[in-house]
Amino acid sequence: MNSEAKLMKELFERSPTRELEEVEKVNSVQYAERDVKEFCQTDSTVSVLSKLGEIVETQPGEAPRFMYVYATFGSGKTLLLKLIGFATGENEDTEHLAAELSNLYSGFNRFRRKLEKSHIDHLIPVFLNLLGRDITQEPPIALLIFEALGEALGYPTDPMWLLEWIWRLDVRYDLWNRLKKFHYDGTTFEEVMSKRAPLRGWLYKALPEMPKTSGTQYASEEGIRETILETEEFVNPDNFTPEDLRSKIRETVDKLEKNSDETYEFLIGLDEVALFIYNSLRRYREFCDTIETIFKGPTPIIGTGQWSLNDLQQSLVGETEKRIWFNEVKLEATDTEKIARKRWLLKKPEQRSYISRILEESEKWSLDFFENTESSRDEGDHVQAYPFREYDLWLLRRVMEKLITRGRPTHHEYIQGRALLVLVRSLFTTFGWNRKEVGNLVPWDTLYDLLTEETTLVPTWVQEKIQTWDETFGYGSLEVRAAKVLYLVNQLDLLPSSSLNIAKLLLSNVDEDLKSLHMETKEALKGLQEYIYTDEEEGYQVYRLLSEEAFTIAEEINEEIGNIPSYQLGARLQTLLHEVNDLLRSEETRQEITLGEERKVPIVFRYSIFESASRSPPHRFDSLIIRILADGPEKLEREISEWQEKNSNGRGLEDLLVVIEIPEALRRRLQWSIAAQKVEPHKS
Structure with a gap:
């Protein structure tokens, strides 16, 4: 029985601190089994595979056999193309994965069944990334495909003349396998290739000695020299044409079928077509000419790119040359948070049940969403997502998109799987979560810290404000943590920024008490009241941070608060008292009221608001004198004592003291109101 993990690093199949892999390469088989396991099938990929079948x-x-798949960068189109190559079962290094793909994914199962029913016995993938060309020479697409064909057949491809020379030796004379096994002067072709320099000299001497070369150009040194010169001329980029490529494909297929009595075709895969063409009319025409020349032969073709070929054509030549063979399909990419979860957070099978147990109360941190966004939610897999919540990466991606686009509507997907992978990896490396104990949850203030550490998405003014609050409230204080979470939630239109949602996102352990944290979060938000405002949205009381402009004004108001004298503050409160109660008239104003059974009792009010009550006003004998004392609790006790001492004996003194305790929050609000009128009268 496997023991339960104690530390985060013990949960995962692969270390979450490992280096990020290179960007996907269409011909790479280094991580073939991992690629199969981490593939995320969608309805869109199933559709692509069915159409390819x-x-x-x-x-x-019978018809143009071409399909073009387009999707944005990082959406998985290169991985899909690579796996299609595996699914053909023709690469000896990945042959065993064809059946696994078919068993794991319905899309590949459909493709395999179509292939097995077809006229083809062997579909050999010939894949290349068009961006991998030598930009200094700009070789034609046809020559690039021929080079990829040579690699698929196991020919050496560098230098290019050697590829053509070996191709002729194999396809036209069937001597390639003999040459690979032949020893001359104690040396093989492979050993000579590793040295490169003596290659031609070795060929001049070795081939005439090799069986089956008699009667061919390879029987003499002079003949071999001529063959090399011919091949050098033939593969010159200025000379090689799509017709040459079609001829070579046809000859190669004929040779393969002659030797085996089985049907062969080459599946040509061209990755990054759109970026290769970009805004070049010459490359566009070259691409179309090449495809139209070869797609009628034994070569179904699949291309990929970042945007539509039809759109590309429209921008370059307009509608006049519309090509019906484009047959393009938009690949709706896997949600990037699913890619990130599957690639970086995949758990060991023996730990899944344990994680499920510790997360059994995960419903307590389920968020309240606005009703009209429920259908778009990604519920995810809470076990696979841990130590994130099941929705964290889904929401984080939307936060990042909002920050990138600055809230502007867009039809493009900006945040791809790799961007999220960088953040997830940083959690375990830079932030040390690799060594955290199991049971911890990633709070959203940590997501804010990840964004500021690994991206430039959080505006400088926000970061500076947070740093100021670190100094004011203390580093790691709940006020600062709540502010970070509030900033992120404010980027999401689908999530109410309520105090309860913020508290749920502040949970940092599965055992943390949500009720207590919610109460503490409300208090923390009160501490930020000068920089946030509340609103009502669809029945939720929501909190929002001020905008950058409003923050600037708030800072000016805060500076002005320090310049407000106490008498001005008292005058504002006294005005408010007059407004709420007609009885509380101006100081020393005589009025008559009814007290119990006594009618026309003369009274006079005096006020000590945010100032001492011990001053010496004139004696009055014609009225009942009432002193209104209003101040903070820390001053009232002393002021009451002094008033009592001063008014305990003698005539004409004050008769009654009314005490009003002013909470600090009210005092601060009064100060804010006065300062706001001075700083920005038209916005106060």
């Missing part, structure tokens, strides 16, 4: 089923010449 239909293309493969189509007989050559």
Whole structure:
């Protein structure tokens, strides 16, 4: 029986502190089994694979066998193309994965069934990234495909003349396998290739000695020299044409079928077509000419790119050359948070039940969403997402998109899986979560810290304000933590920024008491009241941080507060008292009231608001004198004692003391109101 993990690092199949892999390469098999396991199937990928199966089923010449798949960077189109290559079962390094793909994913199962029913016995993938060309020479697409064809057949491809020379030796004379096994002067072709310099000299001497070369150009040194010169000329980028490529594909297929009595085709995969063409009319025409030349042969073709070929054509040549063979399909990418969870947070099978147990009360931190966004929520897998909540990465992606676009509507997907992977990895490396104990939850103030550490998305003015609050309230205080969470939640239109939601996002351990944290969060938000405002949205009381402009004004108001004298503050409160009660008239104003059974009792009010009550006013003998004393609790006790001492004996003194305790929050609000009128009269 496996023991329960104590530390975070013990939960995962692969270390969450490992280096990020390189950007996906279409021909890489280094992580083939991992690629199969981490693939995220969607309805869109199933559709692409089904359509590709239909293309493969189509007989050559019956219809254009071309499909173009477009999706934004990082959406998984290169990985999909790579896995299609695995699914053909023709690469000896990944042959075993064809059945696994078919068993794991319905899309690949459909593709495999179509392939098995087709006229093709062997569909050999010939894949290349068009951006991998030598930009100094700008080789034509046809030559790039020929190079990829050579790699698929196991030919050396560098230098290019050697590729052509080996191709002729194999396809036209069937001597390639003999050459690989032949020893001359104690050396093999492979050993000579590793040295490169003596290659030609070795070929001049070795081939005439090799069986089956008699009667061919390879029987003499002079003949071999001529073959090399011919191949150098043939693969010159200025000379090689799409027709040459089509001829070579046809000859290669004929040779393969002659030797085996089985049907062969090449599945040509062209990655990053759109970026290759970009805004070049010449490359666009070259691409179209090449595809139109070869797609009628034994070569179904699949291309990928970041945007539509039809849109690309429209921008370059307009509608006049519309090509129906484009047959393009938009790949709706897997949600990037699912990619991040599957690639970086995959748990060991033996730990899943344990994680499920410790998260059994996870419903307590389920968020309240606005009703009209419920249908778009990603519930996720709370076990797979841990130590994040099941919705954290989904919401974080939307926060990042809002910050990138600054709230502008957009049709593009800006945050891709790799961007989230960087943040997730940083949690375990820079923030040390690799060594945290199991049971901890990632609070959203940590997500804010991740964004400021790894991106430039959080505006400088926000970071500076948070740093100021660190100094005011203390580093790591709940006020600062709540402010960080509030800033992130304010970027989300689908989530009310209520005190309860903020408290749930502040939870940092599965055992933390939500009720207590909620109460503490409300108090923390009160501490930020000068920089936030409350509103009512769909039945929720929500909190929002002020805008940058409002923050600037708030800072000026705070500076002005220090300049407000106590008498001005008292005058404002006295005015408010007059407004709420007609009885409380101006100081020393005589009035008559009814007290019990006594009518026309003369009274006079005097006020000590935020100032001492011990001053010496004139004696009065014609009225009942009432002193209104209003101040903070820390001053009232002393003022009451002094008033009593001063008015305990003698005539003409004050008769009654009314005490009003002013909470600090009210005092602060009065100060804010006065300062705001001075700083920004038209906004007060």
